[in-house]
Amino acid sequence: MKYIMLIYETPQNLESRKDGERDPYVAAWRAYHKALIAAGAYVGGAPLKNVATATTVRLREGRRHVQDGPFAEAKEQLGGFVILDVASLDAALEWAVRCPAVASGAIEVRPVDVDYHATFVEP
Amino acid sequence: MEDARRTVEAVARASYGRLLAYLSSETRDVVGAEDALGDALLAALTSWPKDGVPRQPESWLLTAARHRLIDQARRRRVRDEHEGTLRRLAAESTATAVAGGTFPDRRAELLFVCAHPAIEPALHTPLMLQTVLGVDAARIAQAFLVPPATMGQRLVRAKQKIRQAGIPFEVPQDHELPERLDAVLEAIYAAYDLGRDDAAGIDPRAQDLADEAVWLARVVRERLPEEPEIRGLLALMLFCDARRAARRTPDGRYVPLSEQDPGSWSTSAIREAETELGAAARGGRIGRFQLEAAIQSVHAERAQTGRTDWAAIVVFYEHLVQLAPTLGARVAQAAAVAEAHGAAAGLALLDTIDRAAVATYQPFWAVRAHLLRQVGEGVDAVEAYDRAIGLTEDPAIRRFLLERRG
Structure with a gap:
């Protein structure tokens, strides 16, 4: 089953990215990423830039509304996502608790809606 | 009021x-x-x-x-x-x-009901915790990494099955007892492991689970004092518990067993564990938990002798792996062999374990990294450290491994 992990990180976590490998948080992420791939659980994913770089767009009554900032404001920010292919929700949650961000931030785990996806993806 | x-x-x-x-x-x-x-x-x-x-x-x-x-x-x-x-x-x-x-007192009977073969094995431990100890479903759910509502539903279904299937409230007959008792002991040990695993001591509620498991073992022992494996399990848990305080520095850093100060181990817990293990041995029937307790007993001797008799530990692991070839036992055996006969011998033993089985098994990669470093395979060691770090849940252990990896 495919699951997405939406990774909510604290401002401190996001800040530590700029130090690269020297920072234990970044080093842990590198190792985590490697372990996901080696276990055959990794489908894809990416880190996102800081929420300050986000732009949110709406179209209402034919008018474009472009807003600076994220869709929802929170202390923890959506810092990235990983798509997993694992046997069950239990296995996905096991991966979520190993994520370096989980000790200070939070991970939202959701199954990918494969049936719905199939209705609009070309075979 | x-x-x-x-x-x-x-x-x-x-x-x-x-x-x-x-x-x-x-x-x-x-x-x-x-x-x-x-x-x-x-x-x-x-x-x-x-x-x-x-x-x-x-x-x-x-x-x-x-x-x-x-x-x-x-x-x-x-x-x-x-x-x-x-x-x-x-x-x-x-x-x-x-x-x-x-x-x-019919708690022992209830424990046998909870670990009955008609009940899904994954629910044995949660059922015991809820019925015999009154632990609430939300807390059990937390320990098992399941949403509270889901755990609640699973528990209700299991309890309905007890009635519908007519599972008897009795301690099984002699010929059935060994297998049924195994299920009870496994479930108790699983509760203990949850408590111990938990970021080893960061969450006091999880430590409670380890205490509750010790308590459950005492309930069964009271009822079946002649069964050596119950005493073996109790001894095993008490030996591990004795080292509880030594596993962390005051500022929360992880301390591996080999670096622990035996002076900080609980002598009263070790003494009780030795008594239980001695009583079990007099039963004359060796079993998995007695062997695991015996291994811990050798570790505990370091408090007296200042050294660890790895040769003795290796012998116990050989028996243990024959009796119960779990992944945990096999990885620990390789680590013990490495201590007794050198890192290369330990690595050779690790290589006999199926790689697919250890893809998400952290201890395998941690031991492998440690041994590769010792034989001078620096690049492979870093690779193995990364796998171990990526599979680690406990932040203190992650930090420890990151420092080792360098």
């Missing part, structure tokens, strides 16, 4: 499992017994502050719960044989309450 509430809580904590085991053993209806006992505890909260705490609070609760059970039966309009039984027992329990008598 406050006193009465505290008394209700104290009685509930001390007697919940005994009361529930006894109430449900009559009808096999654990859900009904839980409801009845819950109602009785509520009734105590309102009536004890007014009327004073009864002289036999347990008997009071038992009688109140039984009246609820009879009401339940009436409401369901079930004219089964239980109603008559309950009515008789309610009368009896009122009599015993007056006479100040006690009621039989």
Whole structure:
């Protein structure tokens, strides 16, 4: 089953990215990423830039509304996502608790809606 | 008022499992017994502050719960044989309450019900925690990494199955006992492991689970004192518990066993563990938990001798792996062999383990990294450290491994 992990990180976590490998948080992420791939659980994913770089767009009554900032404001920010292919929700949650961000931030785990996806993806 | 509430809580904590085991053993209806006992505890909260705490609070609760059970039966309009039984027992329990008598301890029976082969193995431990110890579903869910509502539903279904399938409240007969007892002990050990795994001591609630597991083992031992594996399990848990404080520095850093100061181990826990293991050995039937306890006993000797007899540990692991070739035992065996005969020998043993089986098994990668570093395979060691770090849940252990990796 495919699951997405939406990774909510604290401002401190996001800040530590700029130090690269020297920072234990970044080093842990590198190792985590490697372990996901080696276990055959990794489908894809990416880190996102800081929420300050986000732009949110709406179209209402034919008018474009472009807003600076994220869709929802929170202390923890959506810092990235990983798509997993694992046997069950239990296995996905096991991966979520190993994520370096989980000790200070939070991970939202959701199954990918494969049936719905199939209705609009070309075979 | 406050006193009465505290008394209700104290009685509930001390007697919940005994009361529930006894109430449900009559009808096999654990859900009904839980409801009845819950109602009785509520009734105590309102009536004890007014009327004073009864002289036999347990008997009071038992009688109140039984009246609820009879009401339940009436409401369901079930004219089964239980109603008559309950009515008789309610009368009896009122009599015993007056006479100040006690009621039989059927917690061991309830534990065998929880670990019955008809119950899904993944639910054995959660059921024990909830029914015998009164741990609430939300806390169990947390430990098992499952949403609370999901755990609640699973537990309710399992308890319904106990009644529907007619699982008997009894300690199995001789020929059945070894296998059935294994399931009980496995489930107790699983509870202990949850407590120990948990970020090893960061979450005090998880440490409680380890304590609860020790307590469950004592309940079974009381009932089956002749079974060596129960004592083996109890000894194993007590040996590990003895090192609880030594596993962390005051600032929360992880300390591996080899670097722990034996002076900080609990001598009273070690002494009790040795007594249990000695009593188990006199039973003359070796088993998995006795072997694991024996390994821990060798580690504990370091407090006296200042050294670890790795050759003895290797021998115990050889037996253990024959008896119970779990992934954990095989990885630990390789680590022990490396200590006794060198890192290369340990690595050779690790190489016999199927790689697909260890794709997400952290201890394999941690041991492999450590041994590769020792034989000078620096690049492969870093690779293995990364795998171990990526599979680690405990932030303190992650930090420890990151520092080792360099």
